[in-house]
Amino acid sequence: MSSSSLVHFLRHVSFPPDPHLLPTALKSCPSLLLARALHAAAVAADLVGDSFVASSLLHAYIRFGATADARAVLDAMPQKSVVGWSALVAGHAAHGDAEGAWRVLEEMRQCASGMEPNVITWNGLVSGLNRSGCARDAVLALARMHAQGLLRPDITGVSCALSAVGDLGEVLVGEQFHGYAVKAGYKLDAYVATGLIDMYGKCGMTEEIVRVFDESSHMDVASCNALIAGLSRNAQVSEALRLFREFVGRGFELNVVSWTSIVACCVHNGKDLEAVELFREMQAQGIEPNSVTIPCVLPAFANVAALMHGRSAHCFSLRKGFFHDIYVGSALVDMYAKCGKVRVARMVFDAMPSRNVVSWNAMIGGYAMHGEAGNAVELFQSMLICKQNPDIVTFTCVLAACSQAGLIEEGRRYFSKMQRDHGIAPKMEHYACMVTLLGRAGRLGEAHDLISDMPFKPDGCIWGSLLGSCRVHSNVDMAEVAAEKLFHLEPDNAGNYVLLSNIYASKKMWDGVNRVREMMKDVGLKKEKGCSWIEIKNKVHMLLAGDDSHPMMTAIIEKVKQLNIEMRRLGFAPSTDFVLHDVEEHEKDDILAVHSEKLAVALGLISTSPGTSLRVIKNLRICGDCHEAMKFISTIRFSNLVSNEGSKTSIFLYLDCMFPEVSVEQSPAVPETSVAPPASQEQDMHQAPQESDLAQMGQEPDLPLSTAEEQDPVAPGDMTSRVSPPAALQQDSLAPSSALGQIAKEVEGVAAAPDSTPAVRVYSRRQRAEQRTYEPAPTANTDNAAGIRQWKINDGKKIHLLEQNGLSIDDYHSEYERLAGPLLSMRFMIDIIFVIAPE
Numbered sequence: 060m061s062s063s064s065l066v067h068f069l070r071h072v073s074f075p076p077d078p079h080l081l082p083t084a085l086k087s088c089p090s091l092l093l094a095r096a097l098h099a100a101a102v103a104a105d106l107v108g109d110s111f112v113a114s115s116l117l118h119a120y121i122r123f124g125a126t127a128d129a130r131a132v133l134d135a136m137p138q139k140s141v142v143g144w145s146a147l148v149a150g151h152a153a154h155g156d157a158e159g160a161w162r163v164l165e166e167m168r169q170c171a172s173g174m175e176p177n178v179i180t181w182n183g184l185v186s187g188l189n190r191s192g193c194a195r196d197a198v199l200a201l202a203r204m205h206a207q208g209l210l211r212p213d214i215t216g217v218s219c220a221l222s223a224v225g226d227l228g229e230v231l232v233g234e235q236f237h238g239y240a241v242k243a244g245y246k247l248d249a250y251v252a253t254g255l256i257d258m259y260g261k262c263g264m265t266e267e268i269v270r271v272f273d274e275s276s277h278m279d280v281a282s283c284n285a286l287i288a289g290l291s292r293n294a295q296v297s298e299a300l301r302l303f304r305e306f307v308g309r310g311f312e313l314n315v316v317s318w319t320s321i322v323a324c325c326v327h328n329g330k331d332l333e334a335v336e337l338f339r340e341m342q343a344q345g346i347e348p349n350s351v352t353i354p355c356v357l358p359a360f361a362n363v364a365a366l367m368h369g370r371s372a373h374c375f376s377l378r379k380g381f382f383h384d385i386y387v388g389s390a391l392v393d394m395y396a397k398c399g400k401v402r403v404a405r406m407v408f409d410a411m412p413s414r415n416v417v418s419w420n421a422m423i424g425g426y427a428m429h430g431e432a433g434n435a436v437e438l439f440q441s442m443l444i445c446k447q448n449p450d451i452v453t454f455t456c457v458l459a460a461c462s463q464a465g466l467i468e469e470g471r472r473y474f475s476k477m478q479r480d481h482g483i484a485p486k487m488e489h490y491a492c493m494v495t496l497l498g499r500a501g502r503l504g505e506a507h508d509l510i511s512d513m514p515f516k517p518d519g520c521i522w523g524s525l526l527g528s529c530r531v532h533s534n535v536d537m538a539e540v541a542a543e544k545l546f547h548l549e550p551d552n553a554g555n556y557v558l559l560s561n562i563y564a565s566k567k568m569w570d571g572v573n574r575v576r577e578m579m580k581d582v583g584l585k586k587e588k589g590c591s592w593i594e595i596k597n598k599v600h601m602l603l604a605g606d607d608s609h610p611m612m613t614a615i616i617e618k619v620k621q622l623n624i625e626m627r628r629l630g631f632a633p634s635t636d637f638v639l640h641d642v643e644e645h646e647k648d649d650i651l652a653v654h655s656e657k658l659a660v661a662l663g664l665i666s667t668s669p670g671t672s673l674r675v676i677k678n679l680r681i682c683g684d685c686h687e688a689m690k691f692i693s694t695i696r697f698s699n700l701v702s703n704e705g706s707k708t709s710i711f712l713y714l715d716c717m718f719p720e721v722s723v724e725q726s727p728a729v730p731e732t733s734v735a736p737p738a739s740q741e742q743d744m745h746q747a748p749q750e751s752d753l754a755q756m757g758q759e760p761d762l763p764l765s766t767a768e769e770q771d772p773v774a775p776g777d778m779t780s781r782v783s784p785p786a787a788l789q790q791d792s793l794a795p796s797s798a799l800g801q802i803a804k805e806v807e808g809v810a811a812a813p814d815s816t817p818a819v820r821v822y823s824r825r826q827r828a829e830q831r832t833y834e835p836a837p838t839a840n841t842d843n844a845a846g847i848r849q850w851k852i853n854d855g856k857k858i859h860l861l862e863q864n865g866l867s868i869d870d871y872h873s874e875y876e877r878l879a880g881p882l883l884s885m886r887f888m889i890d891i892i893f894v895i896a897p898e
Contacts, residue, residue: 078106082115091123098132108137117143121150126159139170145180152187157196160184178213185219194223198232212239214248221254225261233258249277253285260289269298284317291324299324300333315341315349323355326362332592332599334359335368348372350381354390361397363592363599364674369394373407385411389418396425399674416450424456432464451486458492462499470496491520498528503537519549526555530562535571538562546578553584591655592676595666602662604655611662618661619652626691633684656685660692 081101088094098116106112113136120129129150133143144167151160164184167174181204188197201212201220212220217240224233237255245251252275259267268289275282283306290299303321306313318341325334338356341348348356353372360369373382373391381387388411395404408414408422419442426435439457442449454477461470474493477483490513497506506525510517522544529538538559545555556579563571579585589604602609609615623633633651651657656677663673681689 078109078112081106081112085115085119088119091120091125094119094123094125095128098128107132107135110136110138114143117146121146121153124150124154126150126154126156130163139174141167141174141177141180144174145176145183148176148180149183149187152184152193153191155188155191155193157188157193160187178216182213182215182219185216185223189219189223189226194226197223198227198229211243214245214250217243217245218250218254221251221258225258228262230259230262230264233262247275247277249275249279249282252277253282256282256285256289260285260292263293265290265293265295265298278311280312280314280317283311283313284320287317287320287324291320291327294328296324296328296330300330313346315346315352318344318346319349319352319355322352322359326355326359331359331362332601335363335365335599338368348375350379350384350387353381354386357390357394361394362676363594363601364398364676365594365599366398366400366674367594367597369398382410383412385413385415385418389415389421392418392421392425396421396428399429401425401429401431414445414447416447416453419447420450420452420456423453423460427456427460427463430460430463432460432466432469435460436469449481449483451483451488454483455488455492458489458496462492462496465496465500467496467500467502487515487518487520490517491524494521494524495528498525499531501532503528503532503534507537507540517544519545519552519555522548523555526558530558530565533562533565535562535566535568550582551584553579553586556584557586587679589655590678591659593659593663593673595663600659600662602655602658604658605653609658609662611665614665615658615661616653618665619657622661622664622688622692622695623652625695626688629691629695631688631691651682651684654682654685656681657688660689664692
């Protein structure tokens with residue numbers, strides 16, 4: 060019988076309740092209101108004098124933090140006991156009331172003889188204060204007990220004190236407790252050893268962690284977990300992995316906490332591949348992940364583009380009911396956004412039963428990463444409407460979105476609203492976003508003035524933002540100012556030296572390049588190698604620039620050479636300006652060919668069927684040459700490429716054409732107007748999906764990719780859609796033709812038609828529209844026509860329109876007039892490419 064049912068029953072019966080029934084009900088009582096109702100029933104039945112009932116009432120009130128009610132029950136007890144007083148002391152301490160706990164402790168000692176606090180009383184005080192965040196009061200309580208000679212701290216008290224000392228970071232105090240434990244003979248106890256490992260780990264004493272662990276004669280799962288957590292906290296991931304493997308080899312029965320700890324250790328220290336492998340091994344060992352494991356491992360899947368692994372975790376979360384956990388949902392949103400699936404991320408976000416600020420930040424940050432500033436700002440406004448207060452991270456995401464889109468005035472407005480409307484003083488990261496925003500727009504002087512006016516000293520992030528902007532605009536003078544600051548603030552950061560060297564190289568200042576390289580050599584720094592990751596058939600592959608250790612490297616190089624030949628036929632010319640070395644031109648071509656992202660894409664093309672989406676993650680920014688090459692490759696192989704460069708995501712969609720301009724980078728979508736659309740909008744991709752829909756998104760990685768997986772929902776306003784390649788282009792290798800030669804030319808106007816019937820015709824590119832229209836010339840057998848129009852508005856926004864296959868030429872003209880007619884009276888920069896392929 061539940062407590063509420065019991066109260067209802069007691070109100071309608073005439074006989075008094077059983078004194079053994081009330082304590083049972085109080086123990087399982089779910090609310091303070093019901094506890095008071097049961098108290099009233101006990102008073103009415105004259106059972107308050109029963110010590111068993113009174114003690115149960117006392118503990119029930121303490122559990123709900125009603126210390127005043129608990130004190131009233133204690134005062135009404137005919138015979139007060141040490142147990143009752145100790146429970147009240149622990150109750151005050153557990154709810155953070157250190158002053159009240161000390162007051163009750165003094166009253167206990169003064170009330171009558173024989174009421175001295177015992178070791179249970181002191182342990183309850185220390186433990187309660189520590190759990191409630193009053194670590195300093197907990198340590199002082201134990202020190203006072205020992206100094207006054209009241210009692211000798213036992214194993215439980217020392218363990219609680221060590222935990223509190225670790226939270227305070229007071230290693231000297233911790234060493235004193237360590238010495239006391241040795242003298243008292245406690246150091247061999249498993250609880251004390253675990254407390255010492257935890258304390259030294261929190262204080263950064265990694266050598267002491269290992270020493271205490273080695274000296275302990277009772278190594279159990281708890282001490283192993285504390286050891287791994289301590290090493291992880293101090294970035295000793297290699298040692299943590301070694302010891303974890305040793306534990307597994309020695310037959311330790313490690314639990315889900317152990318595996319989650321080592322996975323989190325790898326993720327927090329940048330060992331994402333190791334985290335993925337450990338997660339797979341964990342399941343192979345029969346250890347089932349819990350709701351803490353999933354949010355820990357999802358960032359690793361995102362960082363190495365392991366989308367299928369992420370979907371598997373999503374599906375598992377649905378089956379186990381973890382999706383209702385707010386942290387699991389937030390981690391899924393972040394994972395999908397980083398894997399290029401921002402629309403799926405939004406579907407997951409809309410389906411979350413509850414959201415906190417972390418959830419909102421994950422979705423706003425996802426939009427910012429994809430350059431969708433309109434959606435990011437719109438979602439931020441929805442966040443305010445939903446009465447969710449933004450935090451520091453929220454404004455960092457919003458400002459980053461404005462920075463990506465070049466929205467200077469909007470960025471300034473939100474920067475000023477932070478403190479004015481929300482009481483959040485701008486931090487270093489917010490100033491860094493503003494410096495990047497101004498710098499990208501070419502306002503380097505304003506960016507420098509903003510740095511000079513900052514209320515605190517700028518750090519490396521600020522000067523790094525300015526230096527990166529100088530690279531974009533090749534401003535050597537400002538770059539030297541920023542670099543000089545960075546060399547003092549971050550002397551061990553090789554990236555700053557490399558960036559300055561690249562700026563010199565872009566201006567052909569080879570003396571400056573050599574000078575920077577000598578500086579790096581003097582301080583013992585080396586440039587970080589480019590590294591890319593790609594997931595193929597449930598396995599993550601890592602490729603390094605210029606490295607030949609991959610078992611398929613020979614085939615990869617051959618595929619890169621083949622792609623280069625085919626791209627050159629389409630007019631691609633390597634951008635050797637991005638080779639920042641003073642070498643011959645043919646050597647520059649060779650250097651560009653082995654960039655890690657090209658190797659990853661080549662491996663993906665070798666290992667997957669045509670049309671499969673490829674997702675590549677790189678540790679550094681993608682150079683301009685590789686960026687342009689991705690566009691051509693996506694066209695040649697009819698594949699969609701998603702590249703993630705840390706803070707920036709580029710999406711290259713195959714759009715049924717053979718010209719690089721139609722490969723779309725960061726196609727923005729029209730801002731959404733609500734967080735969760737009405738249920739009547741059944742076809743709206745932003746509708747909150749049902750569990751069956753989410754299960755399809757989270758399919759297991761061992762299942763083959765379905766057709767639906769590659770046909771993601773299309774955002775309203777982003778009217779690009781998948782189409783099949785024209786029949787004339789459905790071949791593995793494109794033979795050279797005069798038509799393709801015409802396409803490759805950068806022309807103003809209509810490309811000259813070759814003598815033979817062309818497979819492709821191109822009409823106009825980058826023309827100034829002034830009351831002008833562009834229409835495809837009538838061509839025989841053009842029922843399989845497809846077209847792409849990219850309108851680039853003067854303020855920098857883009858609208859992408861794509862016609863489906865299967866339109867007759869008359870329908871094609873009509874659709875074009877309907878869509879383009881209203882726009883032609885305005886001044887736009889227009890990219891229009893029509894592709895007409897005969898059957």
